[in-house]
Amino acid sequence: MEWLRITAQxxxxxxxxxxxxxxxxxxxxxTVLVYSTLxxxxxxxxxxFGMLGGFATSLLLAACISxxxxxxxxxLRTTKVTLEDFRSSFGAYLYDVxxxxxxxxxxxxxxxxxxRQTPNGALLLVCVNIAVFVFFNAVPELIYLGRHTVMQxxxxxxxxxxxxxxxxxxxxxxxxxxxxGLALLPPTVPSLLHSALLGALLYLALxxxxxxxxxxxxxxxxxxxxxxxxx
Numbered sequence: 001m002e003w004l005r006i007t008a009q010x011x012x013x014x015x016x017x018x019x020x021x022x023x024x025x026x027x028x029x030x031t032v033l034v035y036s037t038l039x040x041x042x043x044x045x046x047x048x049f050g051m052l053g054g055f056a057t058s059l060l061l062a063a064c065i066s067x068x069x070x071x072x073x074x075x076l077r078t079t080k081v082t083l084e085d086f087r088s089s090f091g092a093y094l095y096d097v098x099x100x101x102x103x104x105x106x107x108x109x110x111x112x113x114x115x116r117q118t119p120n121g122a123l124l125l126v127c128v129n130i131a132v133f134v135f136f137n138a139v140p141e142l143i144y145l146g147r148h149t150v151m152q153x154x155x156x157x158x159x160x161x162x163x164x165x166x167x168x169x170x171x172x173x174x175x176x177x178x179x180x181g182l183a184l185l186p187p188t189v190p191s192l193l194h195s196a197l198l199g200a201l202l203y204l205a206l207x208x209x210x211x212x213x214x215x216x217x218x219x220x221x222x223x224x225x226x227x228x229x230x231x
Contacts (some may be wrong), residue, residue, distance in 0.1 A: 006224050007167055010215050014171070018208035022200065025081050028071050032199035033192070035064040059094075062101055066093040072206045073144040076214070096143045099150035104132070135161050137172060140206070141213040164216045171212060175205035 042060040046053030070089035074081050111128060115121045138157040142148055148156055161168065182197055 002225060003221065006221075010167065010212065010224075011171065014208050014211040014215065017211055018204055021075050021079060021207050022204045024079065025071075025075050025203070028075075028081055028086075028203055029196050029199035031067065031071065031086065032202060033195040035068070036195065038064060058101060059098065062097040063090040063094055065097045066090055068202070068206070069093050069097075069140055069144045072203065072210055075203075075207055076145075076210050093143050096150065096153070100139060100143075100153065103150055103154070107132075134165075134169075137161060138168070138213065141210055141217075145210065145213065145217070160213075160217060163220070167216055168212070171205075171208060175201065175208075179205075 039057070039060060042057050046056045049056070067086070067089035070092035071081055071085060073092075074085045074089075112125060115124045115128065118124060136154055136157045138160045139153050142153050142156055142160070146153070146156060178201055179198075182194070182201060185194060185197075
């Protein structure tokens with residue numbers, strides 16, 4: 001029961017602070033529309049160039065992910081995002097994001113054909129994807145809060161999940177279910193409103209996850225219990 005109360009307090013602090021920060025930085029919600037527009041235009045422009053165009057599109061995707069993570073970091077560290085923060089965000093973590101994407105691509109490039117040739121290969125591939133999602137789930141937070149190399153990112157994420165999976169995954173699954181709900185909205189919903197809702201959910205999820213990560217990383221259940229009793 002004590003663990004449940006401690007975890008409930010963690011979530012209450014993370015959600016209440018996350019809502020405040022997201023509301024204070026509401027203009028960032030529309031960056032999702034900027035990202036989707038850039039990716040759509042980039043894909044159309046790169047389509048005739050084959051594999052080279054595919055690499056360019058992947059680089060653009062990595063830049064958009066870098067921008068999103070950089071803005072979340074700025075919100076967590078300074079509580080307020082400026083236009084200059086947005087302009088400089090695309091290159092902030094480009095190298096780290098490209099590294100993670102490249103390692104993932106190499107891994108699945110070799111693993112996927114091997115698994116497909118084995119009995120129940122499709123099921124095994126699904127299990128591998130789930131394992132990657134689970135054990136490397138904290139990579140986004142480690143990119144902008146941890147300052148690690150690519151391989152260190154993966155190892156540190158594995159250790160963090162192994163130590164804190166009970167506290168970490170409820171918030172992730174909550175926002176995942178909410179995202180699926182938004183994705184299933186009828187097409188009659190205006191696209192601008194749909195993008196704004198997705199942006200609100202994305203940034204709220206990343207901000208709450210970041211706050212929760214700060215609470216959990218470098219601490220233990222025993223240490224959190226000690227601080228809870230001290231209060």
